[in-house]
Amino acid sequence: MTLRPIIKTTRGMPASDGAGVKLTRMLGTPDLRVLDPFLMLDKFHSNDPGDYLAGFPPHPHRGFETVTYMVEGRMRHQDNKGHEGVIGPGGVQWMTAARGIIHSEMPEQDDGLMSGFQLWVNLPRAEKMKDPGYQEFSEAQIPADMREGVEARIVAGRTSAGVEGPVRGVTVEPFYAELRMAPGGVFEEPVASGKTAFIATHSGSVISGGVTLGEAQLGVYGPGGAVRIEAGPDGARVMLAAGYPIGEPIVWAGPFVMTTEGEVRQAMLDYQQGRF
Numbered sequence: 001m002t003l004r005p006i007i008k009t010t011r012g013m014p015a016s017d018g019a020g021v022k023l024t025r026m027l028g029t030p031d032l033r034v035l036d037p038f039l040m041l042d043k044f045h046s047n048d049p050g051d052y053l054a055g056f057p058p059h060p061h062r063g064f065e066t067v068t069y070m071v072e073g074r075m076r077h078q079d080n081k082g083h084e085g086v087i088g089p090g091g092v093q094w095m096t097a098a099r100g101i102i103h104s105e106m107p108e109q110d111d112g113l114m115s116g117f118q119l120w121v122n123l124p125r126a127e128k129m130k131d132p133g134y135q136e137f138s139e140a141q142i143p144a145d146m147r148e149g150v151e152a153r154i155v156a157g158r159t160s161a162g163v164e165g166p167v168r169g170v171t172v173e174p175f176y177a178e179l180r181m182a183p184g185g186v187f188e189e190p191v192a193s194g195k196t197a198f199i200a201t202h203s204g205s206v207i208s209g210g211v212t213l214g215e216a217q218l219g220v221y222g223p224g225g226a227v228r229i230e231a232g233p234d235g236a237r238v239m240l241a242a243g244y245p246i247g248e249p250i251v252w253a254g255p256f257v258m259t260t261e262g263e264v265r266q267a268m269l270d271y272q273q274g275r276f
């Protein structure tokens with residue numbers, strides 16, 4: 001199987017979101033606007049409560065899904081459709097905003113390290129106005145594909161060893177996993193050739209697709225049938241993501257991601273008039 005090369009790398013860009021939470025935007029920047037079906041990837045990582053305590057107070061979303069994965073610390077999600085939950089390290093909140101949700105994402109801690117990722121996954125036009133949904137899984141509910149020197153924690157999708165993540169019902173058939181890699185550990189895995197795929201490092205370094213990626217760097221995979229990731233001398237923690245592109249226009253205005261200007265205007269109106 002042809003190994004996929006990495007055809008583009010980006011270093012994250014400092015950003016601030018919510019009530020001033022400092023983060024590193026790794027996708028959804030001028031350098032890398034969109035990676036269909038993925039819209040945005042933020043890494044948050046801070047030891048300073050002043051950076052994160054204010055969190056992400058209530059705000060709307062329409063037209064896509066937000067996926068929060070915690071590496072360290074605890075985060076509470078609460079929304080106006082009655083979903084609520086707290087995840088800790090290794091847990092995920094997969095929130096399907098679809099036609100509209102108002103939610104808050106607040107740190108459930110006063111001090112210590114808070115670290116993780118938020119990924120935005122687009123929805124096809126036909127699903128942007130479906131009912132909102134919410135799936136939450138703790139670390140204990142997420143299975144691991146254990147290889148020599150690598151613990152691959154499978155949030156979504158299925159590995160060649162038959163380990164399947166718990167997230168269901170996502171049309172782009174995402175694969176999303178955290179790889180916890182010992183020094184020199186290797187993870188090689190088929191990825192359907194039609195899928196968009198990327199790797200984002202949390203810490204440590206890896207060699208993949210002909211390039212070396214250090215902390216908080218993202219690599220975009222080119223064509224091929226599989227990916228091979230080898231951890232550097234200090235090991236690594238990385239997120240590996242893949243999914244089928246949607247191939248539709250993207251009209252993005254803040255928390256609303258639709259396919260036409262008219263749909264975005266409607267989203268703003270619906271939100272202002274309390275129809276979320």
Ligand code: FE2
Nearest residue numbers: 056061066105
């Ligand atoms: Fe949000």
